[in-house]
Amino acid sequence: MLVFPAALQELADQFARLPGIGGKTAQRLAFHVLELPLEDAQEFADAILEAKRSVHCCPVCQNLTDREICPVCDDDSRDKSVICVVAEPKDVIAMERSREFQGVYHVLHGVISPLNHVTQDDLKIRELLQRVSDGGVREVIMATNPDTEGEATAMYLSRLLRPMEIRVTRLAYGVPVGSQLEYADEITLSRALEGRQEI
Amino acid sequence: MLVFPAALQELADQFARLPGIGGKTAQRLAFHVLELPLEDAQEFADAILEAKRSVHCCPVCQNLTDREICPVCDDDSRDKSVICVVAEPKDVIAMERSREFQGVYHVLHGVISPLNHVTQDDLKIRELLQRVSDGGVREVIMATNPDTEGEATAMYLSRLLRPMEIRVTRLAYGVPVGSQLEYADEITLSRALEGRQEI
Numbered sequence: 001m002l003v004f005p006a007a008l009q010e011l012a013d014q015f016a017r018l019p020g021i022g023g024k025t026a027q028r029l030a031f032h033v034l035e036l037p038l039e040d041a042q043e044f045a046d047a048i049l050e051a052k053r054s055v056h057c058c059p060v061c062q063n064l065t066d067r068e069i070c071p072v073c074d075d076d077s078r079d080k081s082v083i084c085v086v087a088e089p090k091d092v093i094a095m096e097r098s099r100e101f102q103g104v105y106h107v108l109h110g111v112i113s114p115l116n117h118v119t120q121d122d123l124k125i126r127e128l129l130q131r132v133s134d135g136g137v138r139e140v141i142m143a144t145n146p147d148t149e150g151e152a153t154a155m156y157l158s159r160l161l162r163p164m165e166i167r168v169t170r171l172a173y174g175v176p177v178g179s180q181l182e183y184a185d186e187i188t189l190s191r192a193l194e195g196r197q198e199i
Numbered sequence: 200m201l202v203f204p205a206a207l208q209e210l211a212d213q214f215a216r217l218p219g220i221g222g223k224t225a226q227r228l229a230f231h232v233l234e235l236p237l238e239d240a241q242e243f244a245d246a247i248l249e250a251k252r253s254v255h256c257c258p259v260c261q262n263l264t265d266r267e268i269c270p271v272c273d274d275d276s277r278d279k280s281v282i283c284v285v286a287e288p289k290d291v292i293a294m295e296r297s298r299e300f301q302g303v304y305h306v307l308h309g310v311i312s313p314l315n316h317v318t319q320d321d322l323k324i325r326e327l328l329q330r331v332s333d334g335g336v337r338e339v340i341m342a343t344n345p346d347t348e349g350e351a352t353a354m355y356l357s358r359l360l361r362p363m364e365i366r367v368t369r370l371a372y373g374v375p376v377g378s379q380l381e382y383a384d385e386i387t388l389s390r391a392l393e394g395r396q397e398i
Contacts, residue, residue, distance in 0.1 A: 004292065005265035011250040014243045018228050027289065029217050034250055034263070041251045043211045045244035051210040051233055052240045064233070066204035090226065093203065 008034065060126040060131070062107040064089045072096075072104055079103045081138040083159065085128065087111050087145060095143065103141070106131065111144055111153040120156065132164050139167040146173060183195070207210040207233065208220065261306040261323040263288045271295075277335055278302045280337040284327065284356065286310050286344060302340070305330065310343055310352040319355065327356070331363050345372060353354070 003009060017027035033041055057063070058070035061083075065071070071080055072092075084104030086092055092105050101170055108123040131137065140161055144150035158168045173191035175184050184192075202208060207229055215225035232240055256262070257269035266272070271277055271291075281302030285291055290302050307322040330336065331342050339360055343349035348385035357367045383391075 004288070005254045006261055007246070007253045007265055008263060010247040019231055020224065020227070025219065028219070029248065030240075031288070032218055033291045034248055034254055038251055041247050045247045046204070046249075047213045047245045048232055048240050051206040051229065052237055055204045064204055064207060066206055087342040089230070090202070117248040122209055167259075195336045 018114065032071075056069055056126075057107075057109075061105045062109060062127055063092050064107075077102075081136055082141065083128070083137055083139070084143050085154075085155070086143050086146045091143065091145075097120065097168060103139075106140075107158040108144070108153070112156060113149045125160070129160060129164075132161060132166060138165055139169060142168070142170045146171075227384075256306075256308075256323075260304045261308060261326055262304055263306075270326050276301075280335055281340065282327070282330065282336055282338070282342045283342050284353075285342050286349060286352070290342065290344075305339075307343070309351070310348040312348045312356060322352075324356065324359070328359060330362075331360060331365060336365055338368060341367070345370070363381045 001195075003177060004027075005044070012023075012026045012030035012032060013080060014024055014026075014123045015021050015029045021029070035045065036044070039052070043172050053065050054066045056075055056161075058065045059068075060073040061070060063072070067074070075196075079102050083106050084095060084101055084103055084165065085106045085108060086095065087108050087110060089107055091111075092107060094100050095105070106124070106128045108125065108128075110118050110123050112118060112120055112123065130138065140157075142154035144154045158170075161168045172195055174195055175181065175188060201210070203226075203227055210232060211222075211225045211229035214228045215221050215222055217225075220228070228241075231357075232243065232360050235243070235373060251361075253265045254263050255265075257264045258267075259272040262269045262271070266273070278301050282305050283294060284298055284305045284307060285294065285303055286309060288306055291306060292298050294304070305323070305327045307324065309322050311317060311319055313320065318384050327339075331339065339356075341353035341357060343353045353369060356367075360367045371394055372387065373394055374380065374387060374391050380388070
């Protein structure tokens with residue numbers, strides 16, 4: 001049976017290995033790349049290698065950076081005594097968008113997930129404990145996702161941190177601003193009620 | 200405001216240029232590539248360049264190939280007097296899967312589509328006319344997609360080809376095998392009725 005030229009099939013296979021890209025989409029992407037001008041394809045290939053080459057984890061907060069120390073850890077105006085713990089680098093971007101948080105971050109690079117064979121040893125937990133035991137930290141804010149695995153990871157971490165005599169907090173649960181009550185699920189609503197505040 | 204490291208953002212931008220890949224997905228793919236072992240990232244980059252380098256259009260049928268002449272045109276057992284005209288290389292694969300067609304192909308690399316600024320001059324139509332006028336062709340089968348643009352392209356081509364004293368045909372319309380009549384649209388059903396055959 002006729003198949004695609006080997007190099008085209010190989011490119012489609014490479015795309016198909018990416019998360020969320022099925023066989024048909026991978027084929028479509030491979031065809032698209034083939035139709036690009038040579039310099040654009042070269043740029044694409046270079047971008048892959050350049051990202052691998054220049055981006056690494058900040059030795060302090062483990063966020064991705066292309067500098068020696070990431071811009072947040074390197075910023076003297078940030079409060080180094082408050083650490084916000086997030087699961088992924090993209091969560092740092094989300095937190096920064098709020099322009100509210102003046103402390104620093106710690107990126108775990110995942111959450112504890114037995115189903116996906118991710119244990120506490122696969123995460124940057126040792127580095128977090130080291131930062132806290134080095135002193136100067138007042139508070140650690142858990143900002144993992146409010147789902148089962150994020151919750152479990154936050155609980156696990158808070159048990160490790162509480163003996164270290166610092167404040168351990170969690171982002172508030174509640175109804176999202178701009179949402180509609182009728183679409184809020186019952187667990188969110190009951191948490192919002194528990195956490196109600198004086199106005 | 201904090202942004203991703205430049206090289207990571209550049210990689211995400213490259214992914215976002217691919218068809219059907221939005222900003223969020225592009226970010227996710229870029230993160231994934233960053234987590235690949237270096238050799239896997241290198242393989243991905245190489246696959247892009249290798250596909251660009253080695254894959255080109257067959258000078259006879261315009262299908263994609265990494266050989267001088269594509270395997271179908273190069274196969275002496277194929278009937279060179281019957282040409283099946285398709286829009287894209289992937290349509291050749293689909294036709295070959297049926298194991299029914301013993302002729303050769305001609306790939307247009309698109310269909311006429313004024314909305315997308317694709318005119319007849321952007322397609323491999325001149326090459327098709329040249330093949331037919333070179334002689335030895337008995338029949339041209341139109342196998343463009345049965346949608347508006349595919350139909351229009353097939354009609355345009357058949358008007359060009361009919362004066363050349365060859366048979367010009369079209370794939371039959373009808374109900375797909377294995378489908379259910381209740382879900383067939385009315386146009387398909389009326390075409391199936393028109394094209395009914397003795398059993």
